[in-house]
Amino acid sequence: MFRRRDTSLTSGVRNKAQSKTWTARKPSLACSSMTLRIFWDKRMLKYILAAYFWILFIATTCVLFSWLAVVHLYHKLFKPERLSEASHDVAVLWGRTLFALGPAWTHKVRGRENLPAVDAEPYVMVANHSSTADIWALFLVGGQFRWLSKDAMFKVPLVGQAMRWAGYVSVTRGNKQSQYQAIETSRQWLRKG
Known part of the structure; x- marks a missing residue:
């Protein structure tokens, strides 16, 4: 039921043939460590x-x-x-x-x-x-432009306040009322020029 474990891989080098094999593989291990580095x-x-x-x-x-x-x-x-x-x-x-x-x-x-x-006349980028x-x-x-940005950006400390002061437009994803309000605010900015 239980098999004897093969110890040839863990017991080290036993003869010259295995020693040559080990020597031949050593540079590839060095290359691997260099690649890793x-x-x-x-x-x-x-x-x-x-x-x-x-x-x-x-x-x-x-x-x-x-x-x-x-x-x-x-x-x-x-x-x-x-x-x-x-x-x-x-x-x-x-x-x-x-x-x-x-x-x-x-x-x-x-x-x-x-x-x-x-x-010149206002435009949308x-x-x-x-x-x-x-x-x-x-x-x-x-030039002067206003961002249309998700509302989460307006909650970032300092950045959100700066965005409000600059008049950037907030929109809540998935909220149609917020989307309509954002479009209307954007229209007002375009009318202002």
Whole structure:
């Protein structure tokens, strides 16, 4: 019923033939460990870059939110008609700062000349939103625009408040009333120009 365990694999090298086999396999084990080390280095590099990005994101958000609070207060007291535009300008600065300091990002804006002039009629931009970088990339285009964003983003500390001050539009997924309200708010922004 019970079989005897084969101990030839665990008992070590017994003769020269096995010794030669072991010697022949040794470099492949070294290559495997080198491959593992390179793989580990690439993974560590990803973790280091991710940690750098999040530290950069948090630091720039805190610094620029402080600046945004000053800008918001100034415009609320002295230039209320330009309140959301000034807040959006700080958001543009934030997005451009993240791109400028990001270690792995390069960017080139093409086709900016095809956009209408700043004082021309309003238009709608639709971005292919495949990653978080798309959000900051649109800030590179410049000009005044308003985001249509899910309501969860408005609950993020500092970022949500900055979005409200800039006049960005919140929409709740799956809620038709919220969707209609978001479309109406977007229309109002388009009418304002």
